[in-house]
Amino acid sequence: MGLMVRLQSTTKARYIRLDYVRGVEELREAEVALETPVTIVVNGAELVTLFASPSDLKELAIGHLLGQGVIRAVEEVKSLEVLSSRVSVETKRDVSDRVSEYGRLRVITSACGSTEDFYQILDQIDHPYVKSDYTVTLSTLVEAVRELNKLSVKGHLLAVHTSGLFEEGRLVAYAEDVGRHNSIDKVIGKAALQGVEFGSTILVTTGRQPADAILKCARVGIPISVSIREPIHSGIFAAWRTGVTLVCGARGSKIDIYTHPRRIRYTFGSPKEPFST
DSSP, X not given: OOOOOOOOOEEEEEEEEEETTTTXXXXXXXXXXXXXXXXXXXXXXXXXEEEEOSSOHHHHHHHHHHHTTSOSSGGGEEEEEEETTEEEEEESSOXXXXXXXXXXXXXXGSOOSOHHHHXXXXXXXXXXXXXXXXXXXXXXXXXXXXXXXXXXXXXHHTTOEEEEEEETTEEEEEEEESXXXXXXXXXXXXXXXXXXXXXXXXXXXXXXOOHHHHHHHHHHXXXXXXXXXOOOHHHHHHHHHXXXXXXXXXXXXXXXXXXXXXXXXXXXXXXXXXXXX
């Protein structure tokens, strides 16, 4: 799909460790995550500059364009070239109308005048509805979270976010990045390039899930999004409006299902009141 150049994603840094209980000073060296401004260019025009870990930049660009609705499928890409931290994408058709919509969508990640303004903007933008009937057992979901946690050990040490996409319970894409949104873009891009059917997948991520992260899932048709972090209300609202099953706080012996719980199968208990979302 074009020329690619791999950049280094970590570096070494020296630091002073102070143990104030024992009164000990030590000079140490650690591996730390790098971030770099990555510019995505679409049909010759700069679309966005993301601060991201300098790895999997092709996948980052493809996933970002899919998740933001600039392209609908990988097949719409005519060519892709990665030069240093600049990714140039040429599409087979004119996407200027989608680029205009992209500009409106990015308002969600910027400061809005009020919470009411925010939800009005969210209602106005083009958001699909995930109609997938895909369901998973609670044990399958828990096992996916455990697998991501095992892979994320180094990521936690490097202060990066990790995301994994599971198809029918099998890990098909994994990515690390300093930005939680970027790690989602990367797994979407990796899966799309493999031809994964998103309608039967689970996204598991270490990052929070605000509205813009949920919209990425909805645009490619991911029915279940799981975070080990606690929820943000914009994410709950977006998940409810787009048909995404949102699971948060997935750690220890609990998970919290906030929207569309029908996709998670378990054999105990039942909601005491009708579940409105």
